[in-house]
Amino acid sequence: MHKYHVGQSLDLLPSHGSSSRRAGECKIVALLPYEGHMIQYKVQSTLESYQRIVSENDLRLPAA
Secondary structure (H helix, E strand, C coil): CCCCCCCCEEEECCCCCCCCCCCEEEEEEEECCCECCECEEEEEECCCCCEEEEEHHHEECCCC
């Protein structure tokens, strides 16, 4: 079951490893089907012009 919903704004955590993903605000564009061991989302970052697929562990609620 997905923890977040379409349209929700979240913080995208920086990538670990070879990916060039930067930390920043993003919005959930789509909930993706469960694939094996992780829940995934399609997100649109405010810092990038393209959408990314990220796991739920790469997202967090913005600090209040």
